[in-house]
Amino acid sequence: MSDSVGHRIKDDSLEGKSLLHYKGLKSDDTWTEDQTIDLNNYFGDSDGWFTADNSGYAERAEDADEIREYVTAARPSEPKLRAHLYRDDNKTTRFQGVTLDDFFEVDDDGILERVY
16 A cells, blocks of 8 residues: 555545645554644745745635545545635735645554655
C-alpha cells in the first residue's frame, strides 16, 4: 500500500472554507474516529495563488472545496484543496488548488501532519 495521504485518509470533506474532516489510517491498520485539521493554518494567499509559507488563505477565498484527483498511477485519488482566491485588487479571483500529499503525511496515529 502506498503511504500517500490519499491512501491513508478516508471520509474526507471540507466544512466551510478550511476545516477538513477525515479518518486516518493508524499503523495497526485501524481507522481513527473523525479528525479535523484547519487548513487555513497551513496555506496562505499571494495575489490569488496558494502559498505554503504563510497562513490565512480562507480570509481571501471566495469559496473553497476539497476533491479527490488523479496525480499518478501510484497516487490515483489524492485529496486536493481548491479555491477561488482573490487577487490583490480584491475584485478578481484565480481558481487554484493544492494537493495535500505534497505538503502533509499521516503519522502512525492516523493524524495528518504538515511536512516541509
